[in-house]
Amino acid sequence: MTTCDGPYGPGAEFELIRRLTDLSGALPPEVRIGPGDDAAVLEGGWVVSTDLSVEDVHFRRAWITDREVGYRAATAALSDMAAMGATPVGLLVSIAAPRGGAVDIEAVQAGVCQAADAVGAAVIGGDVSRSPGPLMIDVVALGRTAWPVRRDGAEPGDHVWVTGSLGASAAAVAAWNAGEEPSEALRSAFVRPIARVQEARCLVEQEVVDAMIDVSDGLVGDVGHIAAASGMKVTLELSKIPVADAAIGRLGKNDALQAALTGGEDYELCFVTDPDIVDRAHFLDVYGVIVTRVGSVSEGEGVWLQAEDGTVTRAVAGGFDHWGDA
Amino acid sequence: MTTCDGPYGPGAEFELIRRLTDLSGALPPEVRIGPGDDAAVLEGGWVVSTDLSVEDVHFRRAWITDREVGYRAATAALSDMAAMGATPVGLLVSIAAPRGGAVDIEAVQAGVCQAADAVGAAVIGGDVSRSPGPLMIDVVALGRTAWPVRRDGAEPGDHVWVTGSLGASAAAVAAWNAGEEPSEALRSAFVRPIARVQEARCLVEQEVVDAMIDVSDGLVGDVGHIAAASGMKVTLELSKIPVADAAIGRLGKNDALQAALTGGEDYELCFVTDPDIVDRAHFLDVYGVIVTRVGSVSEGEGVWLQAEDGTVTRAVAGGFDHWGDA
Numbered sequence: 001m002t003t004c005d006g007p008y009g010p011g012a013e014f015e016l017i018r019r020l021t022d023l024s025g026a027l028p029p030e031v032r033i034g035p036g037d038d039a040a041v042l043e044g045g046w047v048v049s050t051d052l053s054v055e056d057v058h059f060r061r062a063w064i065t066d067r068e069v070g071y072r073a074a075t076a077a078l079s080d081m082a083a084m085g086a087t088p089v090g091l092l093v094s095i096a097a098p099r100g101g102a103v104d105i106e107a108v109q110a111g112v113c114q115a116a117d118a119v120g121a122a123v124i125g126g127d128v129s130r131s132p133g134p135l136m137i138d139v140v141a142l143g144r145t146a147w148p149v150r151r152d153g154a155e156p157g158d159h160v161w162v163t164g165s166l167g168a169s170a171a172a173v174a175a176w177n178a179g180e181e182p183s184e185a186l187r188s189a190f191v192r193p194i195a196r197v198q199e200a201r202c203l204v205e206q207e208v209v210d211a212m213i214d215v216s217d218g219l220v221g222d223v224g225h226i227a228a229a230s231g232m233k234v235t236l237e238l239s240k241i242p243v244a245d246a247a248i249g250r251l252g253k254n255d256a257l258q259a260a261l262t263g264g265e266d267y268e269l270c271f272v273t274d275p276d277i278v279d280r281a282h283f284l285d286v287y288g289v290i291v292t293r294v295g296s297v298s299e300g301e302g303v304w305l306q307a308e309d310g311t312v313t314r315a316v317a318g319g320f321d322h323w324g325d326a
Numbered sequence: 327m328t329t330c331d332g333p334y335g336p337g338a339e340f341e342l343i344r345r346l347t348d349l350s351g352a353l354p355p356e357v358r359i360g361p362g363d364d365a366a367v368l369e370g371g372w373v374v375s376t377d378l379s380v381e382d383v384h385f386r387r388a389w390i391t392d393r394e395v396g397y398r399a400a401t402a403a404l405s406d407m408a409a410m411g412a413t414p415v416g417l418l419v420s421i422a423a424p425r426g427g428a429v430d431i432e433a434v435q436a437g438v439c440q441a442a443d444a445v446g447a448a449v450i451g452g453d454v455s456r457s458p459g460p461l462m463i464d465v466v467a468l469g470r471t472a473w474p475v476r477r478d479g480a481e482p483g484d485h486v487w488v489t490g491s492l493g494a495s496a497a498a499v500a501a502w503n504a505g506e507e508p509s510e511a512l513r514s515a516f517v518r519p520i521a522r523v524q525e526a527r528c529l530v531e532q533e534v535v536d537a538m539i540d541v542s543d544g545l546v547g548d549v550g551h552i553a554a555a556s557g558m559k560v561t562l563e564l565s566k567i568p569v570a571d572a573a574i575g576r577l578g579k580n581d582a583l584q585a586a587l588t589g590g591e592d593y594e595l596c597f598v599t600d601p602d603i604v605d606r607a608h609f610l611d612v613y614g615v616i617v618t619r620v621g622s623v624s625e626g627e628g629v630w631l632q633a634e635d636g637t638v639t640r641a642v643a644g645g646f647d648h649w650g651d652a
Contacts, residue, residue: 031416035450092376094377105346127464
């Protein structure tokens with residue numbers, strides 16, 4: 001089992017990212033927050049993040065339309081803005097596409113623009129290239145906030161929350177991998193995720209959030225980043241995890257819980273607050289989104305799972321391998 | 327022959343970029359300059375641009391090391407900062423790399439960091455993914471300037487200049503494509519280009535530049551962007567083009583001139599000024615870089631080539647196909 005003392009939780013990808021980050025030198029003074037959070041923060045309150053989507057790694061073109069590829073890639077980047085409490089302003093989009101018209105680049109871009117429009121942002125630049133292999137899209141999001149929310153503010157006694165429900169996106173992939181078409185609810189979770197920009201802004205304006213991240217790699221992995229960055233232990237109560245009904249319908253209760261914990265790509269928010277401070281009814285009224293308390297913060301390290309019978313075990317990220325050998 | 331009235335010169339790639347740009351909606355007020363220049367400009371003087379490098383499109387791994395791949399990709403992005411007269415601050419680097427250790431991702435990142443260090447910038451974020459196909463790197467550059475230099479300021483009577491010499495990078499590719507190893511001078515031009523950040527800052531501080539661009543797609547294509555954005559005609563004097571000696575040595579005089587005009591990836595600056603205002607000796611003394619007046623601006627449209635015998639013909643971008651069918 002890996003332990004670490006940097007801003008990243010355990011896992012091979014994060015080890016690589018940490019090594020890559022270590023290669024860079026000192027940060028210029030105009031950079032307020034460097035690598036290690038959902039986004040970098042620059043002088044003037046600008047927030048910037050990048051998110052790479054690769055065919056046959058993050059999606060398959062047999063599953064979703066070119067427009068959905070663009071929408072989804074952009075939403076992943078916009079979700080990082082939400083996780084910082086930032087208002088998205090602009091996107092830069094780099095697309096490498098196979099030659100010969102197999103991919104409709106304008107449809108990809110239209111999907112990106114749709115996701116940008118939905119949060120009041122615009123596409124302000126980009127690059128295009130032929131690809132001799134898969135379709136790849138790299139989306140850079142730029143946003144603004146006066147109060148960036150980091151991962152490192154969790155304190156003992158804090159509560160851990162998530163918006164919406166988890167596991168449906170991973171369950172859609174499981175259906176496709178089984179050669180079946182997912183239900184509309186599952187498919188929608190994969191192709192039309194929503195970046196929780198408004199909800200995050202609301203939380204920031206209420207000044208109740210000590211730490212926040214978006215659930216892109218799976219709740220256990222993402223909470224692990226908060227735990228590592230804050231130097232704290234997070235205990236998740238398994239009975240409280242808001243597993244998506246459609247995921248339970250597809251996978252059964254146990255596998256759906258696993259998908260919720262480690263599947264990722266739900267793009268919900270996971271945030272940490274002082275105890276008993278979140279107005280759940282307000283969230284439901286204004287945004288139509290449930291928020292659920294899923295755990296708590298204490299002295300220690302790592303992410304721990306508390307079962308209904310009270311037993312507690314340390315969680316390992318990345319257990320739900322919904323991509324198989326893809 | 328294509329004519330156009332937007333900020334881009336003629337050419338299929340630019341037509342596509344124009345169509346993609348048209349898909350985006352109105353720009354948020356925090357965006358000072360949107361798509362269509364070397365970079366977007368944001369409130370607070372932040373400048374941002376992205377540059378995509380794809381294996382077997384922009385480079386071959388048989389030709390250059392992984393570290394050189396990273397250095398070169400980063401320099402292409404930093405060169406866009408130079409073209410805006412901006413001081414680079416940070417890079418975000420997305421890398422999609424084949425599984426199995428064929429690519430040393432840390433070496434790629436080390437090359438990126440080397441290019442960043444050389445201009446006082448740092449890597450402030452990024453993303454990594456497996457690629458089921460080629461190595462791809464998308465580098466986002468962020469910089470700052472109080473006076474962004476655009477492409478649209480060329481006026482009748484202005485002079486057109488370039489820094490350094492042109493054509494060596496394309497000549498290196500021609501050598502590799504012929505199955506030969508390029509000379510060290512040619513190879514160096516391809517793998518160790520220099521972003522002309524200091525030179526651009528000097529020009530901006532002297533307040534002599536009406537328009538600027540970096541020579542990434544070839545002088546004719548890039549000057550064509552200035553001509554189109556400014557609504558002007560640019561005439562290049564063929565006898566004045568600073569063709570790299572090493573390119574002439576490899577390709578002969580005529581093909582080397584073609585490489586200089588349309589080969590691209592030289593990452594020199596092309597800039598437009600009032601007549602007789604550039605201090606060539608200062609440039610050579612301080613930066614060790616020659617600057618050469620290569621043409622002039624007049625009422626009209628397009629890029630025109632004036633031969634030594636005085637005949638003038640309209641130029642067509644992209645004539646030097648140094649990539650063959652790659």
